Amino acid sequence: MASLDTVLKSIDDNLEGAVERLFNLLRIKSISTDPAYTDDCRKAAKYLVDDLVSIGFEARVADTTGHPMVVAHHDGPQGAPHVLFYGHYDVQPVDPENLWDEPPFEPRIRELPDGTKQMVGRGTSDDKGQLMTFVEACRAWKAETGELPCRVTIFFEGEEESGSPSLIPFLEANRDELKADFALVCDTGMWDTDTPSICTALRGLVGEEITIHAADRDLHSGAYGSAAANPIRILAKVLAGLHDENGRVTLEEFYDGVPETPDEIMEMWNGLGFSEKEFLGEIGLSNPAGESDRSVLEQIWARPTCEFNGIEGGYTGEGFKTVIPAIASSKVSFRLVGTQDPIRVREAFRAYVRSAIPGDCSVVFKEHGGSPAVHLGYDMPAMKKAAEALKEEWGRDAALTAMGGSIPVVGDFAEFLGMQSVLVGFALDDDRIHSPNEKYDLKSFHKGTRSWARILEKLAN
């Protein structure tokens, strides 16, 4: 334990430098969904490779047909496990930019009246701050002991926020290089500021974009109003028809493969002290919007859903324009659980949309990723060791939770590399990921780094 204590002390002593290294990474505008930031994505990958090389990793920027991957290797002691650590260096777009209190790519530390220190900026929590907790843990181990407790492969992706188009081809092409005993994935959150968490289930995702085409050009609503098909009206009917009055998704066979949550899991969840009122109240709401016969925790962890992530059509500028637009479009996503099949859900959605539009109109579909839900066994040895390490760092049991979001890479690791994952992360519910004023608590970053240092040591024994 002597060396672990030294490593932890090194992490404490060098926190300021760790923050500065993270800020350098945060200043790079690696927005993967927008082609305007292609060069920035590569710059972020290059920055990480240089940093990993400085620690002693053999690291490279690995090209794909999209944004590059970062792959790095470091040996470990004979007999120690080989772990693959996954994170993503790309970030979400920042719009609406005017809602940010400070420029999104100029990270800073903000101190709240109660003394809480938060790092603010796009990517602080999702996922640059999180992935750097692991890098800093490795740096401390190397600095204090000259080695790492396990053999480590690091794998950073640059397309997580844009559907990971290059991921599966890359996993297939680099199977031997990437295959490890198991993966450590850092893209999830804590239960609360004092309670660590290991995520054991993730919802899947189907992303679709639909564009309804009506007349062959924009029309004056006076001259054509009511006689000519209005694609916004059609789109509204299509979207409105996707939920029934009880909040259930209406697509045919949508609930095939959706399991009931086992009683013992529901019991554990009920013991977490989750408050629906607080959860919704914190974002200014009070009425659960999902299936009316399910609790909020079930709605977000264990039930599938359909959400509308964007909609656009006609005149949206200042003032008014009496136009009937030629097209209207929406981005729609489905969260999946159990064994729901992304392909069948996409097909059912498309069949429904086609059936719902008038014969003289048409619809164009665009696919934005698809992945099934993932369920990780509670009895996996690596998960148990991670839970022990987390308990030592945080002084309380890690909550075994599910997660409403998708981390498709976890399913891909299982399918293409035959590798299970342990999901540990230090984000908080109020981190405003994907929103303006994203933040990551300095405590998450600091104790997250310490947690990884402990987990690496625990896994080795």
Place this chain on the structure above:
Amino acid sequence: MASLDTVLKSIDDNLEGAVERLFNLLRIKSISTDPAYTDDCRKAAKYLVDDLVSIGFEARVADTTGHPMVVAHHDGPQGAPHVLFYGHYDVQPVDPENLWDEPPFEPRIRELPDGTKQMVGRGTSDDKGQLMTFVEACRAWKAETGELPCRVTIFFEGEEESGSPSLIPFLEANRDELKADFALVCDTGMWDTDTPSICTALRGLVGEEITIHAADRDLHSGAYGSAAANPIRILAKVLAGLHDENGRVTLEEFYDGVPETPDEIMEMWNGLGFSEKEFLGEIGLSNPAGESDRSVLEQIWARPTCEFNGIEGGYTGEGFKTVIPAIASSKVSFRLVGTQDPIRVREAFRAYVRSAIPGDCSVVFKEHGGSPAVHLGYDMPAMKKAAEALKEEWGRDAALTAMGGSIPVVGDFAEFLGMQSVLVGFALDDDRIHSPNEKYDLKSFHKGTRSWARILEKLAN
């Protein structure tokens, strides 16, 4: 008739100069809905004043709290009527600009394979090209006879495309100056390329913008999906609920004041040879989208309607973003007929929207103009004289039509100046007003100018 013939010849001989004057006006980007073009609106008003002064009018740019008006006066012979001519110098926005074949503010003449010459550019038809037909008719009368057949007041507005916020206050404040025996309004169209038309009924308009507010910030759809209210989903339900399965508007008491079209009018309309198939086919459609028990001509001329002119919410950029937005908004307009009351329609709409949103969400309304429908008597003497003049120019009877669009100023002239209007215009259905590649046939411009020369002479006798 000698002087009329001279005037008509003068118009023929000077067509090229008339086109060049119109093009100078078209090059001014007088988009009234967008504050970025405020200076251009004033520039257009100034250009018109200078032109009218050069003809011999006493003219001025008249300030309002918005874009200025143009007011000009010219005496007429003792005993001749006093007419007010109305047009508007502001134009619609040009987006989506990438759909224009040529820059929208660089007007040009395009010759079709069949020899038809068209002036192309924003405002060619709506309404700069139309208003210049009257100005050019006055110029020709002055050039050839040194006077005008009637006493003429010219009144050009610069806010027609943005709900005319300054119009009523201006009419009230300048009642004595603007009151004439009747108004001539040039903002309507021909029946077809060879048949002139006088419009005897106009639908009214209620414009509304609604913004649904849900959570107090954008949310990650993984973390909050299904539990948190999604304003796009709410908006879709609200909009989808506004029409029933037969295309009727569902608002309470919406059809109060909607008259059945008299048999003799329906008979006249049926005699016009209108083809639903051609009307819809020309814009790439085939199914009438309005009330299923009404003909297309009834739908656009004699029935009220509800249209969605714009919708916006969430992420609408490239790629995908799994966000639940905080807000979503739509621009909605109602076309009114008969004695439907714009105030009651607006109230019924707002009551419906309020009742349709969840208790923890809110809605903000923004008003974008409102006016009742206008019905002009077929037996008005000025209208009969205009019809005679049109018949002489075009060699066939003018069609007495209704119009789906609104020209609120006609109602305002009646209400605030006690003045009826005669609606004569030379636009064509395929002029693409409010759309990319707006055009105005050179024939419309040329024979429109000749028509006004004739109408002025006819009204004087």
